[in-house]
Structure formats: C-alpha cells, structure tokens
Amino acid sequence: MWEIVGLISFARYQHIRWQECAFLIRAAQDRCVQAGHGEEEDEKEVTRLFELARRQPTQDSRVKDLPRLHDRPARQAFLQVSWAAVQSQPPKNGGVLQKQAVEAWVVRVWEPNPPQGEEPLEWVLLTSLPVENAAQAWQCVDWYTMRWTVEDFHRCLKTGCSMEMRHLQSYENLKRLLGLVGPLAVRLLVLRSCARQTP
Numbered sequence: 001m002w003e004i005v006g007l008i009s010f011a012r013y014q015h016i017r018w019q020e021c022a023f024l025i026r027a028a029q030d031r032c033v034q035a036g037h038g039e040e041e042d043e044k045e046v047t048r049l050f051e052l053a054r055r056q057p058t059q060d061s062r063v064k065d066l067p068r069l070h071d072r073p074a075r076q077a078f079l080q081v082s083w084a085a086v087q088s089q090p091p092k093n094g095g096v097l098q099k100q101a102v103e104a105w106v107v108r109v110w111e112p113n114p115p116q117g118e119e120p121l122e123w124v125l126l127t128s129l130p131v132e133n134a135a136q137a138w139q140c141v142d143w144y145t146m147r148w149t150v151e152d153f154h155r156c157l158k159t160g161c162s163m164e165m166r167h168l169q170s171y172e173n174l175k176r177l178l179g180l181v182g183p184l185a186v187r188l189l190v191l192r193s194c195a196r197q198t199p
Contacts, residue, residue, distance in 0.1 A: 014133055027106075027124040032089040037103045046089065053108040053124045056082035060134035064141070066121065068147060069194070077114070077121060081138065083107045083131040105131040107140045149189070156185035 012025060027049055034044040061080040068074040087101040107125040114120040125144055131137050157163040161181040168174045 002197075022128050024125060024127040024129065024140055026144065026147075027126055032105070033086040034101070035084060035086060037085045037087065044087075048087070049086070049106065049126075050124055052084065052086065053082070054107050056084050056108065060137065062138070064145075067145060067148065068174050074114070075118075077111050079111055079121065080111050081107065081109045081134065081141065083137045086126075088126065102109070102114055102128075104128055107131055109141050110136075152189055152192075153185055156188045159179060159187045161185055 030051075031049045032046050033049045033052055034046055036044060037119055043160070058080040060081045061078065064079050066072075066077050083124065084106055085103070086106050087103050089101050105128075106125045108123070108193075110122040110147050111120045123141070123144060125140055127140050129136070129140070131140060161184055163177070163181060166177060167179060
C-alpha cells in the first residue's frame with residue numbers, strides 16, 4: 001500500500017482510492033460532502049466540506065511543535081483536533097473516472113489562540129485511513145507535517161542531485177539512479193538542518 005501525502009485533485013484521489021492506495025491530503029477546495037459512510041446517499045444532507053469540518057466539536061487537544069517553514073520560525077502551538085467520516089461528492093463538471101462518491105475521513109486541526117501577530121493554523125485534511133480516535137487523528141497530523149520535508153527531499157533530488165537532467169528512459173535505470181542519489185539527497189537535508197541549528 002502506498003501513501004500519498006499532499007495536495008491533489010478529486011479525480012486524482014478517486015484514482016488513487018481505486019488503485020487501493022491510501023491517501024492523506026489537505027483539502028484545497030470546499031467540496032460537497034455528506035456525513036458518514038455506507039448510508040443511502042439520498043437520505044443524507046449534502047453540505048460543504050469546510051462547514052462540516054468546522055461544525056465538529058473539539059475531540060482532543062495538545063501542544064505540538066510546528067516546524068520552521070520559509071518565513072515562519074519554528075514554534076510550539078496549542079492545537080485542537082476533530083474528525084468525522086464523510087463521502088466526498090464528485091464534481092458535476094470535469095473529468096473524473098466515475099461519478100461516484102469517495103468515502104474518506106476529514107480531520108481538522110486548528111489553533112484557537114495563536115500568538116499575537118501570528119496567523120492561526122488550520123488544516124482540513126482528507127484521508128482514506130480510518131480515523132476513529134484521537135491517536136489516529138494526531139497520526140494524520142504528524143504525517144502531514146512531514147510533507148515539507150518530503151518536498152525538500154524532492155527539491156534536493158532535482159536541484160542538488162540534478163535528477164531531471166539525467167533524461168533516463170527506462171524504469172530500471174531510474175531505479176538504479178535513485179538508489180545512488182537518494183542517500184545523497186538525504187545527506188543534503190541533514191547538512192542543511194545542521195547548518196540551521198549551528199550556523
């Protein structure tokens with residue numbers, strides 16, 4: 001099972017779901033959803049994803065370390081989390097594989113009282129993984145915070161290791177090259193982290 005973390009379109013996560021891959025994405029669009037799984041769609045109210053996520057009561061809270069991100073320094077934040085089962089409705093227009101809802105879980109994490117001058121954190125995440133308790137919800141949040149490290153790893157592959165300049169055509173050659181430059185990209189990330197901590 002592969003796990004996809006990031007921002008992707010409805011058609012893409014619909015495709016990923018049917019390939020039996022797990023996904024964890026941050027919702028970028030306020031899609032139409034229905035609460036719950038398995039019931040007849042006609043019996044449930046259709047609402048917007050962000051509205052449904054924000055209606056859920058706080059189900060847990062804790063202090064989390066937020067990593068440094070571009071112009072925002074690393075800091076600690078008091079976060080609250082809630083979750084619910086949803087069925088995300090396909091768009092009426094546009095290319096999708098099937099006009100069928102995708103069952104998922106919505107996890108909302110937010111900062112109720114950010115420090116003065118700081119923009120409050122709020123993420124609305126969608127995942128195919130079951131979220132039935134606080135530990136599973138926080139696991140999704142932890143995985144999502146790794147997104148920027150994954151993006152930096154890919155940037156190291158592209159720029160630090162010149163991966164795109166190789167113009168490889170076969171899967172086998174690409175796999176061999178990744179075996180060589182993957183550890184190098186990780187080492188570049190470690191060196192960058194060390195330089196930030198002890199300049």
